[in-house]
Amino acid sequence: MTRSTGTDRRLPPAARRPMGGAAAALALAVVLAGCSGDGEDRQAAQSAGRKQALTASPAQTAAIGAPGASLLAMPAAVRRDATRLAQQASFGPSEALVNEIRSQTSATWVAGQMALDLSRYSSGGGDAIHRNTSETDFCSQPQFASPNCWRDWYSTEPLSWDFYRNAVSQPDQLRQRVAFALQQILVISGHEVSGTYGFRHYYNNLLALAFGNYRDVLRKVVLSPVMGEYLDHVNNDKFYPNENFGRELLQLFSLGTCLLTPDGRLQGGSCQPTYDNATVRNYAFALTGWTYPPGGATPWGCWPEGANCPLFGADMVAAPALRDANARTLLSGVTVAANRTAPQALESVLDSLMRHPNIAPFVGRLLIQNLVSSNPSPEYVGRVAAAFESGRYRSGIKRFGTGTKGDLAATVAAVLLDAEARADLPHGGFLREPVLLFTGALRALGGATDGAPLGWWWGETLRQHVFNPPSVFNFYPPDYPLAGTALVGPQFAIHNANTALERFNFLTYLFDWNGSDPDPNIPNAVGTRVNLDAFAGIAGTPSTLVDHVSVLALGKTLPATPRQRVIDAVAYWNSSNASSDWKRRRTATAAYLVLASPDYMVQR
């Protein structure tokens, strides 16, 4: 199936499309759950399926009137604030979402979001890979052998399908955003560990605990067999334990390397170390004595003695044979007494972290950076840290949190509802990371996706292949300096002259090339595309079209001169030079230019 290129030099030949993108056959009724049309005539199936995919928008109910109309009618300040909250607390504003936000107080909306708990990961294979007692490699066994065996049973690709489907269409947007933030702090990566079901379990835990307590999140992280493999802590040796996990637990997951004031600044103005090497060693010893949960099997038994075979589907369990018996001094005045069991020692470890004055500003600042702004003022960090400390936050009559230190509901509410988050500040906002560019573009234009091209293709191209950060330091560090300013811009660490242009190419792919067809190699494939026809009713008037797209994506209209240039580009297309699809071309042009603008790329 080829796109018509004709004399349109802007559309590249089919040869430019990457492998896997061009489907040899389309399933009929791909948008709604349906069977592939095995017995159907292939041509009819292709054109019918394609037409259906172009016109259906499963993610949104049909808009009444032109999309954006109600937003244009809103007072500008209201619209701007509601759109801003949607940018911060969802995977991208849509008209429906912005209307929902403005119909209640921000606090009420946030509370409602926290009560929703719908999204989970379900795709990919199970734990059979770790119950294989035959000497034949799992993917070589006849019942599992397929070109997709590694993908489905070992890689994180199935999870990225779920991630993008949920992000674009599921209503528990804030929960997903917070889980996405947590996974960029408590990092594991498909680069170094494999076993799809293990990652599924880990990320489902983050979704479930997104509004719980950070102590419980940390416990799940410490007990994760995937994390145990990733940072060399499962079956850790009681004589000379590997310090990798102990170090990163302190440095990246809880406290950071330097002592902090309650508002996140360096104590004393320079780095006073939070811990030394001896302390890292003590944490490593305190965390010995954990092994995989029982039930795994290999043809050669389980090693070392006293440990279980690899299995990823549940928390690690205690392995007394591997447990260090000595007393170990931790931080915050906490000591693990001699002969404590692994679970007892774990609670002491968690006590030492949760009691430490660093944890509130450290975690608070990272949540602010992930949701709202790369450069929060110390005062803002202080207020969020106070919510983490106290476990409570109040906005008007709305109360968040249960009063235990580490309450994420209170902390997230503080992040979003703080005056600094709701304000329009020169140093505010952050560079929209690639994942949020993909989902934002789809959500603004009534799109749908099965996630297939957003991982290995566009994720890799823009250096954010979800679930595959290059290291435990995530895709980018929180303190990446932004040249030409006195600020930091974490997302700029994966942004450069090349990716800057590839962002534009993603928009070309989605709006001009019509995204991706459903890939028959993906279960329940729907392809990746937006609904350009939703704007057909207003595409006749370029200025109206441009303003509608602008308020949807930006919460405001464009400045005068660029707005006119955008209108000129949109207005080129008409019934004479593109009789069959001039309205779609206009919409594609408007969407491309508005989303390519710096006001969209940097959300503020």
Added chain:
Amino acid sequence: MNRTTRHDAGRRAFLRRGAGLAAGALAGAAGLPVMLGSRHAHAADYKALVCVFQYGGSDGMNMIVPTDTTRHGQYAAVRGGLALPRASLVGLAGSQFGLHPAMAALQPFWTAGQLAPVFNLGPLNRPLTKAQYLAADAGSAIVPQALFSHSDQQKQWESAASDSLSRTGWGGRACEVLATTNPTISVGGNGLFGVEALRSPLVLPGPGSGFGAYGLMPDDLGWEPNRLRKAAVDALYAETPGGILGGAFASQQRVAFEMSDRLSGIVGSTPGDAMSVPEIDAAFAPLIQDGYIYSWFGQQMYQVAKLIAYNATVQGSRQVFFANQGGYDTHSGQAWGDATTGPHADLLGELADGLAAFQQAMNNLGLGASVTTFTEADFGRTFAPNETSGTDHAWGNNHLVLGGAVHGGATYGTYPTLVLGGPDDVGVESWELQGRWIPTSSVDQYAATMLAWFGASPAQLDAILPNLANFGSARSLGFL
């Protein structure tokens, strides 16, 4: 744009914009542009510095190993299963050292006097003895901050600092102070090394990449819809957005368009195509299979070679480059069998093959003495292995410098005393005797040696390297 149109476009772009190009360059008989003269037209006294960063922290104690029986015996006694057999080492004639067997590709450059190992380098605030290290208070400025932390040590190596607070890299500061035409060009990501106060490094993709926005490149603009879109994009980016991040983003975007216009042809060129350089392709032949370089590190060095060869287009008489090779954090299973194979061997092999091809390409182009390549890494690794046949985070490390101007065929720096808990080892307690060497030469001195060759005056060296003054008159390690 497909390959053909992109390459034609790139070629036309080159014809229009190649600085120093005589008017009316013609295509030769085989379709190769007869512009070999302009390809080799370099700014007078052209010099390039190429930083190769081994992310994760490379085990330098197995990259270069003593070959004399006494020290090799000491080495083998501690290294146990990770010890490289003496007979397996790639001999560095005239020295008492050999390279890891996987690095045989670099031996000819040692023979030609173009390779110099430098021992026990690392971040320091000032010269530091073991006694001073042990006596220092926690948080004291005389000991680098957060030793053994990947992110902190990477920053300190890249910024020539002893704390992790610098907003600029030393490559970036060198470009600022020397007022180079271009910022650091990176083919391996956005490392701090090339960041300047005002300019970001120019990060370019690998061979075969488009490096351009579809529909917005110069050759697309003859078609009205594209021209109108580009005009709209330019208008959107000419506005000063209300925010600081937006302003920085917009400014980077404008640079991206300009760089794409100028460099996309060179960047996209692959072995054997119209814009490839025969001298470079010949040098990289061992890495090329069916017109493709499979090694990612090899691809990076190939890009650097092209960008040097096409100096007339890239412009500038001083250019800093940055490349990276990751995966060196070998906490377990670092080596297999007799220790000559395994993950670390694979990495060093890829490194050596890429460096050798690159230096050969420079030699082929007559630029061998104009380019100096050097390695850096987060840190060295523990001399004593851990219990999982790996090594852990340490401090002082061994590195390599390569180039025609290098006083090669000799070693530099001070090789550590191979005693756990000895004078070079930070460890004192019985449980911390793993051989983490306190560096005897600093990143500042390493950088200063190279930057002096690169053209920095003494005053400029102090501006680029704030801690250099702490090392008194020892401002050069002698290898350049």
